[in-house]
Amino acid sequence: MTDPATTPPSLQVSGLAYAYPDGHQALFGVDLTVARGERVALLGPNGAGKTTLVLHLNGILTAGAGTVTVAGLPVAKAHLAEIRRRVGIVFQDPDDQLFMPSVREDVAFGPAAAGLRGPELEERVRRALERVGMAEFADRPPHHLSFGQRRRVAVATVLAMEPEILVLDEPSSNLDPASRRELADILRSLDVTVLMVTHDLPYALELCPRSVVLSGGVIAADGGTQELLCDEELMREHRLELPFGFDPRSVTVPAFPVG
Amino acid sequence: MGAGHAHKLYREGRSPVHALPPHCKIAAVFCFVLVVVSTPREAVWAFGAYAVLLAGVVAAARIPAGYVLRRLLIEIPFVAFAVLMPFIAEGPRVEVLGMSLSESGLWSAWNILAKGTLGVAASVLLASTTELRALLLGLQRLRMPSLLVQIASFMIRYGDVISDEMRRMRIARQSRGFEARGVRHWGVLASSAGALFIRSYERGERVHLAMVSRGYTGTMPVIDDVTASRTQWMYAAALPLTALAVCLTGWMLP
Amino acid sequence: MHVPDGFIDAPVSVATGVVAAGAVAVSLRGARRELDERTAPLAGLVAAFIFAVQMLNFPVAAGTSGHLLGGALAAILVGPYTGVLCVSVVLLMQSVLFADGGLTALGVNITDMALVTTVVAYALFRAIVKLAPHRRRTVTVASFVAALISVPAAAVAFTAIYALGGTADVAIGKVFAAMVGVHVLIGIGEAAITALTVGAVVAVRPDLVYGARGVTARPLEIRSSPLAPAAPGAVARAEGPVTEPAATTSGTSEPAGIPESAGAPELAGASGAPEPAAGPRRSVRPVWWAGLAAALLCAGVISFYASASPDGLEKVAHDKGIDQKAEDHAAKDSPLADYGVKDITDARLSGGLAGVIGVGATLAVGSGVFIVIRRRRATAESGRG
Numbered sequence: 023m024t025d026p027a028t029t030p031p032s033l034q035v036s037g038l039a040y041a042y043p044d045g046h047q048a049l050f051g052v053d054l055t056v057a058r059g060e061r062v063a064l065l066g067p068n069g070a071g072k073t074t075l076v077l078h079l080n081g082i083l084t085a086g087a088g089t090v091t092v093a094g095l096p097v098a099k100a101h102l103a104e105i106r107r108r109v110g111i112v113f114q115d116p117d118d119q120l121f122m123p124s125v126r127e128d129v130a131f132g133p134a135a136a137g138l139r140g141p142e143l144e145e146r147v148r149r150a151l152e153r154v155g156m157a158e159f160a161d162r163p164p165h166h167l168s169f170g171q172r173r174r175v176a177v178a179t180v181l182a183m184e185p186e187i188l189v190l191d192e193p194s195s196n197l198d199p200a201s202r203r204e205l206a207d208i209l210r211s212l213d214v215t216v217l218m219v220t221h222d223l224p225y226a227l228e229l230c231p232r233s234v235v236l237s238g239g240v241i242a243a244d245g246g247t248q249e250l251l252c253d254e255e256l257m258r259e260h261r262l263e264l265p266f267g268f269d270p271r272s273v274t275v276p277a278f279p280v281g
Numbered sequence: 282m283g284a285g286h287a288h289k290l291y292r293e294g295r296s297p298v299h300a301l302p303p304h305c306k307i308a309a310v311f312c313f314v315l316v317v318v319s320t321p322r323e324a325v326w327a328f329g330a331y332a333v334l335l336a337g338v339v340a341a342a343r344i345p346a347g348y349v350l351r352r353l354l355i356e357i358p359f360v361a362f363a364v365l366m367p368f369i370a371e372g373p374r375v376e377v378l379g380m381s382l383s384e385s386g387l388w389s390a391w392n393i394l395a396k397g398t399l400g401v402a403a404s405v406l407l408a409s410t411t412e413l414r415a416l417l418l419g420l421q422r423l424r425m426p427s428l429l430v431q432i433a434s435f436m437i438r439y440g441d442v443i444s445d446e447m448r449r450m451r452i453a454r455q456s457r458g459f460e461a462r463g464v465r466h467w468g469v470l471a472s473s474a475g476a477l478f479i480r481s482y483e484r485g486e487r488v489h490l491a492m493v494s495r496g497y498t499g500t501m502p503v504i505d506d507v508t509a510s511r512t513q514w515m516y517a518a519a520l521p522l523t524a525l526a527v528c529l530t531g532w533m534l535p
Numbered sequence: 536m537h538v539p540d541g542f543i544d545a546p547v548s549v550a551t552g553v554v555a556a557g558a559v560a561v562s563l564r565g566a567r568r569e570l571d572e573r574t575a576p577l578a579g580l581v582a583a584f585i586f587a588v589q590m591l592n593f594p595v596a597a598g599t600s601g602h603l604l605g606g607a608l609a610a611i612l613v614g615p616y617t618g619v620l621c622v623s624v625v626l627l628m629q630s631v632l633f634a635d636g637g638l639t640a641l642g643v644n645i646t647d648m649a650l651v652t653t654v655v656a657y658a659l660f661r662a663i664v665k666l667a668p669h670r671r672r673t674v675t676v677a678s679f680v681a682a683l684i685s686v687p688a689a690a691v692a693f694t695a696i697y698a699l700g701g702t703a704d705v706a707i708g709k710v711f712a713a714m715v716g717v718h719v720l721i722g723i724g725e726a727a728i729t730a731l732t733v734g735a736v737v738a739v740r741p742d743l744v745y746g747a748r749g750v751t752a753r754p755l756e757i758r759s760s761p762l763a764p765a766a767p768g769a770v771a772r773a774e775g776p777v778t779e780p781a782a783t784t785s786g787t788s789e790p791a792g793i794p795e796s797a798g799a800p801e802l803a804g805a806s807g808a809p810e811p812a813a814g815p816r817r818s819v820r821p822v823w824w825a826g827l828a829a830a831l832l833c834a835g836v837i838s839f840y841a842s843a844s845p846d847g848l849e850k851v852a853h854d855k856g857i858d859q860k861a862e863d864h865a866a867k868d869s870p871l872a873d874y875g876v877k878d879i880t881d882a883r884l885s886g887g888l889a890g891v892i893g894v895g896a897t898l899a900v901g902s903g904v905f906i907v908i909r910r911r912r913a914t915a916e917s918g919r920g
Binding site for chain 2: 540573575576590591595613631635640706
């Protein structure tokens, strides 16, 4: 792990508050720091403000109060393009993410929007698709892929931009167990900072050493995933429930790295 | 339709017609239809010549004639219109099989039938030899405003997604024992339509989020483009130019 | 009503092509001003919606059914500019992909169905929303009237184009009477469906109806996290930026949408829209009057026309009937795939249909629809609590 003193953290959120234009306030002062290379799960009940928080990370929503910094660069209008290159968000529904007529064009969209052209672009697309094992599907229309394949292509569309931090919104939703495991393998093989929004607690435990709980628009807990999942009172308080028969104590996970 | 290169309208093939760049084909079909529309209706033989020309292209594209004929059914409503024309048009009348028909009405009917059919046949030929994606690239190449191309390509990408949603809503209605039988059920159907609109619009917003998240700023980066050589243009021009010759002859002859 | 090639002569086709191109160009600018960079995805999805909803089957009676044309609906839901764009793109794709509507007649079709329908519907909608009391029901009633008039308006426009460049030798009077007569009927169906659909959207997401957008912002509140006590400055900082929300998403929709239509009924409508249900059963009288007027107008046109030329009426009704029937069939399973191979053997509709629907059903439909609206509205509102 890189020394946090010399490299700025991949993500630093402080005092973030936000209300939607209709008056509904979703965030009430969020503080969160994610060091480079960390994999963090963002847990929380429905309506806790998870998606709202995610949309602040690349400046789609502008903070009502507080700041967001990505690898030392504050999220602000002036360098939005660079922020969006650094923060790769994989949305929950791959049909929303894959809007181009073919897989190749879709993966190329991000880098092309950043100005990449020609063989360099082709190379970037090929590499991103290879990392998710979808290289042979490059010329297929997204509509023809299975759900799991579409989710993987969605990850590739973001990887092609070589982001500083990969943000995944419910990556395991609607996946069958095999696709779920394949995606986990892919995510583990990536050498990027990952922030994973999920309801799938075993998945969080499997992939993320650290978890934070967002509840009622504030960070309610922050710590090792296993510790949090074992804290029954905390879990109950924030409507987090483990699947039937799953005991987080029985799982051996790598030690929680200092970050 | 969102199925990209495999929509049912498109017939895969390796003919010279399939191989032509899409913008050449679109331009050729458009010019051809324009020429057909400008031909005087009295030049009956000219329309025969156009039909032969099209049949030639169909053969070159190796598209089964039955397929094209079946697709022609789309114009049935206007055939009905044309058939009634002789009965309601003005002017001197002629007796045909005991019915009094308007002479100019007969001409009008012929005019609509001949030109309409040729137009539909040409469009069908275009759609069945050109991939959907290529059609969009062709339109883009022909300088259709890029925003319009984008809108069309989103419509095509999500046409199936939304039709699927509509189908699922219908199944959900039926599963709860609802069968729309008459006007009093319109309320339910319309609220489905309303819900479909909301879903479509919200999906549009989510798609937009996904786009800006990857650096979209209003213009689509040109990832693919199509080009045509002079020879390809000449091949494509063969159809409308021949048709033009026929048309001019039609005007010249009394 | 998709006009094929050869129905209108070449010069007028070209001229309408120019008109259509101009209209689309203006709409592109207008839509961009309203939606900014969201134009392409939103207009594209709305176009896909219009395309899909045209295949939604509305049963009328005795096995017949109709479907939405969508021009008025598009105008009311997404505004005239985006509306024109969406309907134009739908027409373009129908023409290029399905040969539904001639390539050279694209100008005629866009002018007629995208431009006239949308602009007339939107103008009427604006006028009514502006003049009538600002309530949610006003939006529904305005939608009804706007859609009702927009369809025959398109028929009038078509007749005008026909008068200029029609290739058939049929008296303009006959064409006018037939087109307008039949389209008044179609317009009633269109109006009912449009009003019900707009009503359904207003009930759930009033902010998505172009005519009823509103912004209500509350000051931000800061709650303290159990982990880190709130920074002292947080509360102070929270006041200002609320009025200037989302940079790109929600933000652009409101501020960008307003300049063009400043002071217009959108704002007025907006103030009315979020208002909680004010007694679901109040004052439907204007609606009834509108329905009655529509019915009378329709009956008048029909009887006038029927006495003038029964054949013609039968024909156009027949034509429209087959048209609708055929498209309904295409919608059965994979709507797009089967589009090309329409099963039109089931053409049992005859001209008599027009007569039956004409006077009797007009009143019945008109009243029935309002009863349905009223009941649905009542339940919807009580459901929302």
